Amino acid sequence: xxxxxxxxxxxxxxxxxxxxxxxxxxxxxxxxxxxxxxxxxxxxxxxxxxxxxxxxxxxxxxxxxxxxxxxxxxxxxxxxxxxxxxxxxxxxxxxxxxxxxxxxxxxxxxxxxxxxxxxxxxxxxxxxxxxxxxxxxxxxxxxxxxxxxxxxxxxxxxxxxxxxxxxxxxxxxxxxxxxxxxxxxxxxxxxxxxxxxxxxxxxxxxxxxxxxxxxxxxxxxxxxxxxxxxxxxxxxxxxxxxxxxxxxxxxxxxxxxxxxxxxxxxxxxxxxxxxxxxxxxxxxxxxxxxxxxxxxxxxxxxxxxxxxxxxxxxx
Amino acid sequence: xxxxxxxxxxxxxxxxxxxxxxxxxxxxxxxxxxxxxxxxxxxxxxxxxxxxxxxxxxxxxxxxxxxxxxxxxxxxxxxxxxxxxxxxxxxxxxxxxxxxxxxxxxxxxxxxxxxxxxxxxxxxxxxxxxxxxxxxxxxxxxxxxxxxxxxxxxxxxxxxxxxxxxxxxxxxxxxxxxxxxxxxxxxxxxxxxxxxxxxxxxxxxxxxxxxxxxxxxxxxxxxxxxxxxxxxxxxxxxxxxxxxxxxxxxx
Amino acid sequence: xxxxxxxxxxxxxxxxxxxxxxxxxxxxxxxxxxxxxxxxxxxxxxxxxxxxxxxxxxxxxxxxxxxxxxxxxxxxxxxxxxxxxxxxxxxxxxxxxxxxxxxxxxxxxxxxxxxxxxxxxxxxxxxxxxxxxxxxxxxxxxxxxxxxxxxxxxxxxxxxxxxxxxxxxxxxxxxxxxxxxxxxxxxxxxxxxxxxxxxxxxxxxxxxxxxxxxxxxxxxxxxxxxxxxxxxxxxxxxxxxxxxxxxxxxxxxxxxxxxxxxxxxxxxxxxxxxxxxxxxxxxxxxxxxxxxxxxxxxxx
Numbered sequence: 001x002x003x004x005x006x007x008x009x010x011x012x013x014x015x016x017x018x019x020x021x022x023x024x025x026x027x028x029x030x031x032x033x034x035x036x037x038x039x040x041x042x043x044x045x046x047x048x049x050x051x052x053x054x055x056x057x058x059x060x061x062x063x064x065x066x067x068x069x070x071x072x073x074x075x076x077x078x079x080x081x082x083x084x085x086x087x088x089x090x091x092x093x094x095x096x097x098x099x100x101x102x103x104x105x106x107x108x109x110x111x112x113x114x115x116x117x118x119x120x121x122x123x124x125x126x127x128x129x130x131x132x133x134x135x136x137x138x139x140x141x142x143x144x145x146x147x148x149x150x151x152x153x154x155x156x157x158x159x160x161x162x163x164x165x166x167x168x169x170x171x172x173x174x175x176x177x178x179x180x181x182x183x184x185x186x187x188x189x190x191x192x193x194x195x196x197x198x199x200x201x202x203x204x205x206x207x208x209x210x211x212x213x214x215x216x217x218x219x220x221x222x223x224x225x226x227x228x229x230x231x232x233x234x235x236x237x238x239x240x241x242x243x244x245x246x247x248x249x250x251x252x253x254x255x256x257x258x259x260x261x262x263x264x265x266x267x268x269x270x271x272x273x274x275x276x277x278x279x280x281x282x283x284x285x286x287x288x289x290x291x292x293x294x295x296x297x298x299x300x301x302x303x304x305x306x307x308x309x310x311x312x313x314x315x
Numbered sequence: 316x317x318x319x320x321x322x323x324x325x326x327x328x329x330x331x332x333x334x335x336x337x338x339x340x341x342x343x344x345x346x347x348x349x350x351x352x353x354x355x356x357x358x359x360x361x362x363x364x365x366x367x368x369x370x371x372x373x374x375x376x377x378x379x380x381x382x383x384x385x386x387x388x389x390x391x392x393x394x395x396x397x398x399x400x401x402x403x404x405x406x407x408x409x410x411x412x413x414x415x416x417x418x419x420x421x422x423x424x425x426x427x428x429x430x431x432x433x434x435x436x437x438x439x440x441x442x443x444x445x446x447x448x449x450x451x452x453x454x455x456x457x458x459x460x461x462x463x464x465x466x467x468x469x470x471x472x473x474x475x476x477x478x479x480x481x482x483x484x485x486x487x488x489x490x491x492x493x494x495x496x497x498x499x500x501x502x503x504x505x506x507x508x509x510x511x512x513x514x515x516x517x518x519x520x521x522x523x524x525x526x527x528x529x530x531x532x533x534x535x536x537x538x539x540x541x542x543x544x545x546x547x548x549x550x551x552x553x554x555x556x557x558x559x560x561x562x563x564x565x566x
Numbered sequence: 567x568x569x570x571x572x573x574x575x576x577x578x579x580x581x582x583x584x585x586x587x588x589x590x591x592x593x594x595x596x597x598x599x600x601x602x603x604x605x606x607x608x609x610x611x612x613x614x615x616x617x618x619x620x621x622x623x624x625x626x627x628x629x630x631x632x633x634x635x636x637x638x639x640x641x642x643x644x645x646x647x648x649x650x651x652x653x654x655x656x657x658x659x660x661x662x663x664x665x666x667x668x669x670x671x672x673x674x675x676x677x678x679x680x681x682x683x684x685x686x687x688x689x690x691x692x693x694x695x696x697x698x699x700x701x702x703x704x705x706x707x708x709x710x711x712x713x714x715x716x717x718x719x720x721x722x723x724x725x726x727x728x729x730x731x732x733x734x735x736x737x738x739x740x741x742x743x744x745x746x747x748x749x750x751x752x753x754x755x756x757x758x759x760x761x762x763x764x765x766x767x768x769x770x771x772x773x774x775x776x777x778x779x780x781x782x783x784x785x786x787x788x789x790x791x792x793x794x795x796x797x798x799x800x801x802x803x804x805x806x807x808x809x810x811x812x813x814x815x816x817x818x819x820x821x822x823x824x825x826x827x828x829x830x831x832x833x834x835x836x837x838x839x840x841x842x843x844x845x846x847x848x849x850x851x852x853x854x855x856x857x858x859x860x861x862x863x864x865x866x
Contacts, residue, residue, distance in 0.1 A: 277684070
């Protein structure tokens with residue numbers, strides 16, 4: 001099944017009319033959806049296109065949240081703080097990417113996971129700047145509750161649309177082509193002239209920029225952040241599940257996956273509060289075993305290449 | 316002037332000297348055969364020229380420019396292409412997309428259309444046009460070897476290193492491959508051919524270089540090489556070769 | 567003012583004590599990590615469940631002590647056996663089906679399973695911290711000016727004994743040799759008649775067994791709660807990367823190194839940051855030397 005990107009863009013723009021029909025609860029869901037769409041589409045660049053199992057989303061998100069909160073606390077206007085947070089996360093990704101993207105498989109996965117751990121520890125310890133474990137309050141916004149709900153909804157949706165445009169551009173550009181080469185055979189890529197290090201770092205940065213801004217937006221939205229909340233490992237894992245749900249390495253997949261995941265998560269939260277994480281776990285296990293077009297389709301492709309190698313040795 | 320010059324090139328892996336003080340000069344338009352028993356360091360030499368490894372000592376010049384120490388993608392952009400002993404396609408891409416990759420990145424096509432044109436001309440040259448929309452993973456081994464050649468041709472190389480392109484092919488397929496290599500050489504591409512099949516080497520090469528335990532032990536015309544005592548000892552002298560004189564030396 | 571002559575001795579005693587505490591901790595860390603390392607090395611699966619397996623082992627020891635009066639040192643057998651069974655079933659029933667899949671699939675699958683197990687433990691046992699209060703603790707003794715916490719010391723020694731037993735099982739027993747063979751070359755082992763899927767299940771079971779055994783030893787030292795699972799998992803990660811993947815000697819070296827780093831780190835920048843230093847070190851190691859301090863692979 002392929003969904004043309006233009007339909008997804010149209011759907012995203014349609015969502016913008018949500019405030020006309022929904023109450024604050026619906027708006028909250030809409031904001032969550034937009035945020036998930038940002039995270040999933042961003043992860044898709046490094047994880048789906050380049051095939052690097054990154055668990056760094058939480059690092060970018062948390063860093064963005066704190067950068068935005070601190071800058072806003074120092075008087076920077078909110079939209080500029082969001083922008084700056086994205087840039088901070090992007091720079092962090094460029095630096096860290098240059099250091100860890102030569103690692104493969106599990107080693108890369110662990111290194112990217114540890115980035116969030118280290119940032120969590122640093123944020124918790126650096127009390128003078130971040131408030132440490134006590135968390136950080138954001139400046140109060142003088143606006144009605146309804147107006148705020150709409151503002152953050154539109155802002156987050158705008159960010160999701162921007163991320164979508166980035167993802168669409170990547171898919172049809174040299175960058176996307178290079179990343180698909182890297183995912184399928186990294187050594188052969190460099191032999192056909194792909195500067196693999198450069199494109200991997202670009203992918204890592206693209207997977208961080210919008211997540212950083214989303215973190216800052218989230219911070220402004222919820223008024224109060226604390227390290228375990230914004231650096232939660234779940235923030236790294238959820239986008240992966242969404243992309244697996246919708247289809248990795250496609251433009252539409254992550255958005256569809258984000259919507260599907262949000263629906264499931266909401267149903268689970270409402271009905272199984274005390275065991276919601278176990279139900280989420282069950283969903284993940286079920287997704288891996290029973291969703292034919294999700295993960296298993298991906299595996300089947302891998303197995304096919306494996307079978308070809310054995311054919312070759314037999315020849 | 317030589318297009319590719321190796322001076323005193325060595326590669327050390329721990330205690331093993333895989334390539335030992337090799338000098339080599341390749342002239343434009345030549346087809347040079349690189350032979351030697353398994354483990355002689357042939358593929359390592361290819362990896363040194365293409366930048367996979369940086370030589371422990373010595374220098375490599377291509378077209379008047381030092382290339383040892385450059386990254387593989389940089390060397391490929393200068394015009395050095397290679398094929399792998401084990402073919403390395405992008406399995407989930409079509410034949411056309413596979414060939415567009417080198418046209419885009421190594422040959423620096425300005426647009427998708429230009430890359431597609433370049434790729435198509437390489438595909439047609441190698442007779443792959445009917446399969447251009449087939450996934451690389453679905454090609455036969457001979458098809459994938461041909462794809463490998465098309466990919467390296469789309470890089471518009473000046474020097475092409477062919478690492479056992481014929482391994483695993485049947486005699487009929489080998490004859491076709493020989494014609495293709497000749498046709499590529501006729502376009503003015505300098506070729507360095509790593510080969511186990513003496514028939515192929517004798518047929519194609521104007522000059523042969525013999526490696527043994529990483530060192531160059533002989534260099535000359537094909538006929539001279541078959542009479543060279545050191546070569547016979549080191550290479551043709553092994554039991555398997557004696558049993559199949561002039562045939563497949565080892566596998 | 568303290569006479570200058572006494573200073574160096576006092577400091578060296580302090581350092582010796584810290585080193586000792588670190589090594590005792592490190593022996594336990596090695597025991598946590600060795601099963602994780604085994605599974606990673608043989609199956610190429612990072613078992614996110616490992617931390618929760620350790621916690622489950624602790625709970626088994628806790629309840630065995632509270633209800634049956636079995637000393638945690640003895641519960642090692644109980645917890646190890648139960649966890650082996652659980653690990654075997656999880657691998658044979660679930661993970662074996664995706665074992666050749668890309669890294670991401672097995673990572674996400676074990677993460678999902680961990681969510682289930684961890685949430686299950688919170689529902690069953692609550693997230694409250696529990697501690698095993700021994701009726702007859704061994705206390706501590708002073709030898710040559712160093713304080714030896716005896717319960718911890720015995721736990722650490724038992725952890726080392728278990729690790730050594732695992733080593734001999736791998737090297738000497740036929741199952742162990744099959745595991746090593748599968749690790750070296752899966753296809754060759756299969757051709758030689760090894761049932762690879764069964765070996766995978768046994769290996770995963772052994773990994774869980776070591777986690778459970780470590781858990782029951784740790785029940786004497788750390789408060790028990792499902793919330794600790796992720797910390798144990800982090801420790802297993804760090805030890806594996808420090809010592810190098812997949813070798814038992816690597817896990818021991820990595821464990822002792824982490825224990826020492828954490829103890830001295832706590833002295834230098836405060837006890838709450840011991841693990842931070844380890845994480846930073848982990849990143850640095852991953853960047854420059856992903857094969858670990860020992861830089862070797864296999865079960866030498």
